[in-house]
Amino acid sequence: MSTCIIITDEAPFNGLINIAKPLGEMNAIVVGSKDLAKKVAISGVSSVLFLEACLPEAKANIVAKAVRELSPKIVLTSPTSGARAIAGAIAIALDAVIIQGIINISTENDTVVVEQMALNGRVLDTLTSKNHIVGFFAGEDIELSENSPVAINALDGDGYAMDINISSAGSETSGLAEASRVVSFGRGIKAKEDIALINSFASAIGAEVGCSMPIADDLSWLPKECYIGRSGQTTSPRVYFAIGISGAPQHLEGVRRAKVIVAINNDPEARIFRSADYGIVGDLYEIIPALKKVLNS
Numbered sequence: 179m180s181t182c183i184i185i186t187d188e189a190p191f192n193g194l195i196n197i198a199k200p201l202g203e204m205n206a207i208v209v210g211s212k213d214l215a216k217k218v219a220i221s222g223v224s225s226v227l228f229l230e231a232c233l234p235e236a237k238a239n240i241v242a243k244a245v246r247e248l249s250p251k252i253v254l255t256s257p258t259s260g261a262r263a264i265a266g267a268i269a270i271a272l273d274a275v276i277i278q279g280i281i282n283i284s285t286e287n288d289t290v291v292v293e294q295m296a297l298n299g300r301v302l303d304t305l306t307s308k309n310h311i312v313g314f315f316a317g318e319d320i321e322l323s324e325n326s327p328v329a330i331n332a333l334d335g336d337g338y339a340m341d342i343n344i345s346s347a348g349s350e351t352s353g354l355a356e357a358s359r360v361v362s363f364g365r366g367i368k369a370k371e372d373i374a375l376i377n378s379f380a381s382a383i384g385a386e387v388g389c390s391m392p393i394a395d396d397l398s399w400l401p402k403e404c405y406i407g408r409s410g411q412t413t414s415p416r417v418y419f420a421i422g423i424s425g426a427p428q429h430l431e432g433v434r435r436a437k438v439i440v441a442i443n444n445d446p447e448a449r450i451f452r453s454a455d456y457g458i459v460g461d462l463y464e465i466i467p468a469l470k471k472v473l474n475s
C-alpha cells in the first residue's frame with residue numbers, strides 16, 4: 179500500500195516520516211524551499227517531488243494533481259495552514275476521508291487503521307477505513323538518522339515531473355523573480371498568524387508574497403528565498419506592495435526595477451515613502467482589509 183507525505187516549510191517532519199515508514203513505499207512531496215527538499219531526501223523516503231513555493235496553499239491544485247497520479251491509499255501531512263489547503267484539494271482529487279489528530283497508523287490487508295487523539299488528547303480512538311485517507315499528524319517530532327539521499331524531482335506547474343540538479347551551485351530563487359505583482363511585508367506585521375492577512379490580499383490580486391530580510395532571516399516566518407534586497411531576491415514586478423517595510427537601502431536594492439511601488443506604513447516619515455510611487459499612511463491592519471473590501475466590491 180503506497181503512502182504519500184506532504185511536507186511544507188512550516189512544520190517539523192521527522193515524526194510524520196517515522197509513522198509512515200512501516201507502511202512501505204513512501205513518496206514525499208515537498209512544497210517550500212530547496213533546503214527543505216534536501217533534508218527530506220535524506221530522511222528515508224522513497225522519492226521526493228519538489229515544488230518551490232513561498233505560499234504552499236497557492237500550489238494546492240498542482241499538488242493534488244500529482245497525488246492523484248500517484249494514487250496512494252494514504253496521504254499524511256501536518257496541520258499547518260498551507261498543508262490544510264493542500265490536503266483539502268487532495269481529498270477532493272482522491273475522494274478521500276480526512277482524519278485529524280493522527281498519532282499512529284498501520285494497515286491490515288486493504289484496511290487502514292488509525293490511532294487518533296481526540297478531546298485534546300484525553301481520548302485515543304482507533305478508526306478503520308477502506309477508503310483513501312488524508313490524515314493530519316499530531317504526534318511528537320523526533321530525531322531521525324540520516325539516510326542516503328534519494329533523487330529530487332521538480333514538479334512543474336502542469337503537474338509533470340522533470341529532472342533538476344539540486345546539488346548544482348547557483349542562487350536560490352522563488353517565483354518572485356518573474357512575478358508581475360508582488361506583495362511584500364516587513365516587521366510591521368506583528369505575529370506569524372497575521373501573515374494570513376497578507377496571503378489573502380496577495381491571493382486576491384494574484385501576487386507572489388515576499389518579505390524583508392528580518393522576516394525570513396531573524397524570524398524564519400518565510401523561507402529565506404522569499405526575502406527581497408541586496409542579500410536576497412531581486413524582483414521587477416509591474417507593481418510592488420511594501421507593507422510595514424521601513425525602506426532600508428538594502429531592501430530597496432531588490433526592487434529597483436519594480437515599475438510601481440505602493441507603500442503602506444503607519445509612520446509618515448518612513449523612508450519607503452521616498453521611493454514609493456503611491457503611499458498610504460496608516461495601520462496596515464486597517465488598510466489591507468479595506469483594500470480587500472474595495473477589490474471584492
Ligand SMILES: Cc1cc2nc3c(=O)[nH]c(=O)nc-3n(C[C@H](O)[C@H](O)[C@H](O)COP(=O)(O)OP(=O)(O)OC[C@H]3O[C@@H](n4cnc5c(N)ncnc54)[C@H](O)[C@@H]3O)c2cc1C
Nearest residue numbers: 364365366390391407408409422423424428429443444462
Ligand atoms: C549587510 C546587510 C544586508 C542586508 N540585506 C537586506 C536585504 O537584502 N533585504 C532586507 O529587507 N533587509 C536587508 N538588511 C536589513 C535592513 O537594513 C533592514 O534592517 C530591514 O530591511 C528592515 O526590515 P523591515 O522594514 O521589515 O523592519 P523595520 O525596519 O523594523 O520596519 C518596520 C516598518 O513597519 C512599520 N509599521 C509598524 N507597524 C505598522 C503597522 N501596524 N502598519 C503599517 N506599518 C507599520 C514601521 O513604521 C516601520 O517602518 C540588510 C542589512 C545589512 C546590514
